[in-house]
Amino acid sequence: MKIDIDYIARVEGEGSVKLEIAGGKLKSLKLNIWEPPRFFEGFMAGRKFDEAPDIVARICGICPVAHMVTSIRAIEKAIGFVPSDEIVRIRRIMSLSQIMASHVVHLYVLALPDYHRLGMITGLDAEIRRLLRMKEVLNGVTAAFGGRALHPVAMVVGGFTKLPARDTVGKLISGLEGIRGDAQDTLKMIAGFDTPLLEPETEHVALSGDASSGVIISDCGLRTDEDAYGNAFEESELSYSNAKRTVVKGRGSLMVGALSRLNLNLDTLHPTARAAAREHGFAPPVKNPFMNNTAQAIEIIHCIEECITLLDALTGKEHFVRPALREGTGSAVTEAPRGLLYHHYELNRKGVVEKADIVTPTAHNVLSLEEALHKLARENLDLPRDELVLQCEMLVRAYDPCFSCSVH
Amino acid sequence: MTRPRLGFFKFSCCAGCEFQTFYFQKHPAETLAAFEIVFAKMVLRGGAPEGPFDLALVEGTITEAWQADELKKIRKSSALLFAIGACAVNGGIPALKALAPELEVEGKVYKNLSPIHSIRPHPVDAYIQVDGYIRGCPPGERDLHEALTSVLAQKKPGFLRCAVCVECKLKGNICILTAYGMPCMGPVTNAGCDALCPTCKRPCYSCFGLMKQANAPALAKKFRSLGLSESDIRRKFTLFDADAALFSKADKLNED
Numbered sequence: 001m002k003i004d005i006d007y008i009a010r011v012e013g014e015g016s017v018k019l020e021i022a023g024g025k026l027k028s029l030k031l032n033i034w035e036p037p038r039f040f041e042g043f044m045a046g047r048k049f050d051e052a053p054d055i056v057a058r059i060c061g062i063c064p065v066a067h068m069v070t071s072i073r074a075i076e077k078a079i080g081f082v083p084s085d086e087i088v089r090i091r092r093i094m095s096l097s098q099i100m101a102s103h104v105v106h107l108y109v110l111a112l113p114d115y116h117r118l119g120m121i122t123g124l125d126a127e128i129r130r131l132l133r134m135k136e137v138l139n140g141v142t143a144a145f146g147g148r149a150l151h152p153v154a155m156v157v158g159g160f161t162k163l164p165a166r167d168t169v170g171k172l173i174s175g176l177e178g179i180r181g182d183a184q185d186t187l188k189m190i191a192g193f194d195t196p197l198l199e200p201e202t203e204h205v206a207l208s209g210d211a212s213s214g215v216i217i218s219d220c221g222l223r224t225d226e227d228a229y230g231n232a233f234e235e236s237e238l239s240y241s242n243a244k245r246t247v248v249k250g251r252g253s254l255m256v257g258a259l260s261r262l263n264l265n266l267d268t269l270h271p272t273a274r275a276a277a278r279e280h281g282f283a284p285p286v287k288n289p290f291m292n293n294t295a296q297a298i299e300i301i302h303c304i305e306e307c308i309t310l311l312d313a314l315t316g317k318e319h320f321v322r323p324a325l326r327e328g329t330g331s332a333v334t335e336a337p338r339g340l341l342y343h344h345y346e347l348n349r350k351g352v353v354e355k356a357d358i359v360t361p362t363a364h365n366v367l368s369l370e371e372a373l374h375k376l377a378r379e380n381l382d383l384p385r386d387e388l389v390l391q392c393e394m395l396v397r398a399y400d401p402c403f404s405c406s407v408h
Numbered sequence: 409m410t411r412p413r414l415g416f417f418k419f420s421c422c423a424g425c426e427f428q429t430f431y432f433q434k435h436p437a438e439t440l441a442a443f444e445i446v447f448a449k450m451v452l453r454g455g456a457p458e459g460p461f462d463l464a465l466v467e468g469t470i471t472e473a474w475q476a477d478e479l480k481k482i483r484k485s486s487a488l489l490f491a492i493g494a495c496a497v498n499g500g501i502p503a504l505k506a507l508a509p510e511l512e513v514e515g516k517v518y519k520n521l522s523p524i525h526s527i528r529p530h531p532v533d534a535y536i537q538v539d540g541y542i543r544g545c546p547p548g549e550r551d552l553h554e555a556l557t558s559v560l561a562q563k564k565p566g567f568l569r570c571a572v573c574v575e576c577k578l579k580g581n582i583c584i585l586t587a588y589g590m591p592c593m594g595p596v597t598n599a600g601c602d603a604l605c606p607t608c609k610r611p612c613y614s615c616f617g618l619m620k621q622a623n624a625p626a627l628a629k630k631f632r633s634l635g636l637s638e639s640d641i642r643r644k645f646t647l648f649d650a651d652a653a654l655f656s657k658a659d660k661l662n663e664d
Contacts (some may be wrong), residue, residue: 048643
């Protein structure tokens with residue numbers, strides 16, 4: 001018997017899962033990401049350094065800020081520009097707003113309908129209202145500093161071209177305070193759903209507690225700096241998928257994202273988020289990838305608090321310095337909503353990109369996801385076909401993949 | 409009254425237009441509740457890709473041959489079809505690939521090119537007739553709203569057809585091109601963003617695409633007087649319009 005899930009709906013981008021079952025056994029399973037390549041790394045060569053963040057934003061319609069922040073960090077390292085603490089803080093605010101907004105969209109629009117056996121969120125009126133309330137506040141934070149929520153413009157190499165007025169910052173803070181209850185309700189809702197049991201073996205990888213440290217750690221003892229990324233990870237091409245696949249060198253698959261971050265850094269979270277995790281029985285190590293949904297909901301609670309603290313501390317002073325150009329190479333790793341995001345650039349003395357390399361969270365996750373799908377299918381072959389298909393899709397969505405990012 | 413049937417289709421792009429349509433704009437619930445969402449991969453499982461549709465919104469650049477076939481099918485099953493976003497309207501960022509030899513660009517990304525089947529990137533109207541263009545990367549809320557409400561009101565949508573400068577003047581901004589010498593693409597870029605970049609004190613980078621009848625050579629000349637190199641000027645005009653005919657005019661002027 002062949003099961004062909006042509007396209008997996010309600011994920012970012014385009015992919016399919018093909019299962020072959022014979023004699024009651026799973027013969028093969030392939031995750032084919034057929035999202036057409038756009039060749040970002042190819043056409044980035046020849047573009048100017050200050051265009052790069054605006055270009056890479058267009059890799060992803062859900063996490064443009066993550067790509068911008070990462071490329072700016074890599075480019076500033078390449079030209080030897082050190083941003084002020086204030087600029088670093090504002091970039092973190094941008095990242096946090098993006099992580100929260102992305103999680104909210106994923107949990108409500110992409111994942112939630114499955115748990116109600118619905119095709120889409122329409123009809124779940126209370127949930128839609130909560131989603132829109134949260135989304136409006138979070139988009140407001142991104143737009144206040146970026147100019148607009150999707151593909152922001154004010155965040156550039158060197159800082160921010162414009163900052164919001166002081167009273168706007170105050171409004172952002174009260175907006176965030178206003179959705180604290182919604183964040184708790186979101187966690188309650190997600191933690192209340194039955195989660196299929198599944199514990200695949202994979203290496204959980206995240207940045208260490210301090211998000212701007214650039215130090216990558218894992219639950220298998222990996223510890224490396226973002227500059228040495230290439231020594232720890234390896235990317236290869238697949239014949240049946242347009243997305244490349246990344247492994248930890250010498251070991252194997254890895255999982256990145258909210259679940260891995262919490263498994264490795266739960267103790268660095270804000271006390272309310274830790275309390276919420278305890279209350280809902282989230283105790284690392286959590287190996288079940290379906291729990292990535294719960295992890296995202298816990299993260300939203302944390303990010304609201306971190307964001308408020310950072311907004312409170314803003315001085316509104318210097319926000320842009322014109323960087324001086326020089327030849328150089330820079331690498332950066334940040335935590336995008338979906339996990340580790342790597343950008344690497346080589347610039348010539350005119351500031352023109354000679355080489356670009358980008359490895360996205362989903363490229364890091366793709367092998368782990370395929371292995372987990374394998375295990376899920378093997379253990380659930382007795383399910384009715386439609387239910388097996390839905391379970392596979394739910395697992396894919398739990399990883400919150402961005403196929404557009406993974407191919408780019 | 410039956411609700412108009414809406415289909416949303418994604419080709420090569422970031423899917424940002426679909427997300428913008430469904431949950432970035434301010435009135436998504438009200439406007440979209442008036443439509444029956446028949447097909448939209450990013451928000452709906454299942455659905456009927458074959459239509460028929462009263463309105464099809466198509467985002468993304470056409471970069472593989474099967475997409476052109478698919479696009480023609482969508483055209484046949486849709487009463488109205490709007491291209492949405494810079495990729496579908498102008499070619500957008502994915503069209504940057506067309507500026508260098510194809511294999512050279514592809515070879516920088518994949519060692520083995522045999523499973524790759526890319527064609528030269530084009531906007532959707534290179535293959536089919538389009539009933540309207542919702543410009544921008546991401547599309548502006550004003551045009552997006554105009555498109556959806558026009559379909560509901562059964563009238564022709566009135567999209568903004570003027571330069572960013574017009575919106576900038578209406579906002580009362582100081583001109584960053586003439587006052588500060590910033591290389592702003594506003595004079596040749598289609599409006600719809602409410603002059604976002606100049607308002608944020610950075611030069612417009614043309615994410616709404618070159619507007620029709622823009623005087624590109626004149627702006628190129630101005631940029632040269634500001635000290636921009638020929639390659640810098642070329643980059644500015646190609647960022648979102650690598651596939652546009654107008655760009656070649658600016659290029660010609662650059663040569664003299």
